[in-house]
Amino acid sequence: MSSDRLKAFSDGVVAIIITIMVLELKVPHGAGWSDLTGLTPVFLSYVLSFIYVAIYWNNHHHLLHTSEKVDSAILWANMNLLFWLSLIPFATGWMGENHFAPLPTALYGIALLMPAIAYYLLQRAIIRRHGSEGVLAQALGTDFKGKISPVLYLTAIGAAFVATWISYLIYVLVAVMWLVPDRRIENALREE
Amino acid sequence: MSSDRLKAFSDGVVAIIITIMVLELKVPHGAGWSDLTGLTPVFLSYVLSFIYVAIYWNNHHHLLHTSEKVDSAILWANMNLLFWLSLIPFATGWMGENHFAPLPTALYGIALLMPAIAYYLLQRAIIRRHGSEGVLAQALGTDFKGKISPVLYLTAIGAAFVATWISYLIYVLVAVMWLVPDRRIENALREE
């Protein structure tokens, strides 16, 4: 089965997720500076989550580029990823509304950890279909970023109950690390 | 007429339906454990409905794969299916918010029964166009799952007024039954 509709559906869901988050930025009733500055934590949460979801879309774009045919295992691994991504707006909103309290900060880490695991499972499902000689398998190599991210998320989840600023530092750090595009796949495709 | 735009439009509507449901998971004002655990029934309802809508997308994907040309009957049978799917978020929200009370539990069953009937009518419309010798007609065969599901939904609707846990057991059971992908169509396509 062709992967075209899977890509289109995923694009639709991710487009909605990324845009729904902005609805948490609720229009204040007053028209003064304090009404605006009161939204700062919600806005910062939005920026961070926008970047994370954009990174997922970007990598998903690269990932499915390597897979022209999909089977049921890939379809469901993809659905699983979309499910966990769909919870990011909730975690973002809760964190923003509570001015970065410990529990919402930890939950945000879980909301980042789960799609990371789901993405890993999707990679596995694609490699299983195309074999370890496929473009993706060779491109991934040791997959350092994919392996270190969950460890960092877990650290941030634990740190939330000690000092939330450590968690935020980690969330920003991981985002920056991923913003560097996944040149491995780009290179592997070019070499073909 | 080509089925491409029909697929794209359906993908769009289903993507929105599946994502709109998460909006029922309203961000709590407090930042404590109890604020989070209070959302458990809404969350569980969301998980169940996400799986159901994902199953529909998946099967719809397979179904329209067999039909490259569409006529007005197929267009409207598809619109009918989308209409009933669009009511799932409402039924899900009502069930989740009322902690699985009898009437919302029964309505949820109706919200699952109606798209099942609509899906059946869409299958008929496609078969009518492509003839009983078409890929779909042969693939469906006796269509056991398609026939047993409405019976199970009806049982669950009735059971809701006796003991809601029976209804939930049935809803989960049917979801599990469908999670096994529709290999009939996949196989029929492969044999061609």
Place this chain on the structure above:
Amino acid sequence: MSSDRLKAFSDGVVAIIITIMVLELKVPHGAGWSDLTGLTPVFLSYVLSFIYVAIYWNNHHHLLHTSEKVDSAILWANMNLLFWLSLIPFATGWMGENHFAPLPTALYGIALLMPAIAYYLLQRAIIRRHGSEGVLAQALGTDFKGKISPVLYLTAIGAAFVATWISYLIYVLVAVMWLVPDRRIENALREE
């Protein structure tokens, strides 16, 4: 310029419009029959508007099928149509929430009249580009339904201040009239 992206964008907007309307069907807090039956007017409004938007999508599908190339006039005529369609959820919600009071009933008629005019302008823009010998120009012929609809909407708008049931009768009648698919274009395409 190719019409592919125009179709895709229109599909996206219409998919969101049709799904946003269901959000007016707000989840009631109680779990009893009266909570559900209280939603009847909102539900009926939703059904009617769903059918109207579905008719527009359907006819839009046929209409742009005849136009592979688009120019700026077509692009903006299409945007104008999408703008008026985007106001249907508001008019639907207002009518449903106010149990079919005169003013909301009349506004609903305006919300149907405006996209009808916009659709007419879009047809003109396409015919202007493809010439009166094009598929669309010949298919439309006298365009009876397109010409009688605005007259009927205007009648319904006026009737709303006398007896709202006349308006509803007209709204349902026009919907039924359009549900008969636009075979003119289908036939013209087949003859080519």
Place this chain on the structure above:
Amino acid sequence: MSSDRLKAFSDGVVAIIITIMVLELKVPHGAGWSDLTGLTPVFLSYVLSFIYVAIYWNNHHHLLHTSEKVDSAILWANMNLLFWLSLIPFATGWMGENHFAPLPTALYGIALLMPAIAYYLLQRAIIRRHGSEGVLAQALGTDFKGKISPVLYLTAIGAAFVATWISYLIYVLVAVMWLVPDRRIENALREE
């Protein structure tokens, strides 16, 4: 990498942004004229923003038409544009709800200025990839409208604290200026 999915994703996000804005037009509880007329500022804000987002989609359509291949720089420049566009509904809602008070009027100008800058950066990213001999580079030429717009937005932002009607005049003026389609690219493509 092909630009198809980038276009599809952008279409999805812009379709949602343009439709989400209409949600600020909240259904009033009463059914009288005053309930409707009270929404006038929100409605006018919606019309203006709809036109702006439509202009962006239109120009984005032309812009990416010139670029069949995309790299990571283009992907992220595009994400940056989508981010700023996603804030337009918020700025629109705040301006409409506060009946055009100074600070919301100025923020609206910022909400228009930022995507203008982001659009400029996206143009740069595309030109960098395709070279100054590419279709886009020649089509843009001196890019008068692209250069004058930010200056006008800045003027409007400052004017908001003196007399808001000057700001609105400018916002409407810039929209009218852009409504004239970007014939430069259309012409350059035709000459090829």
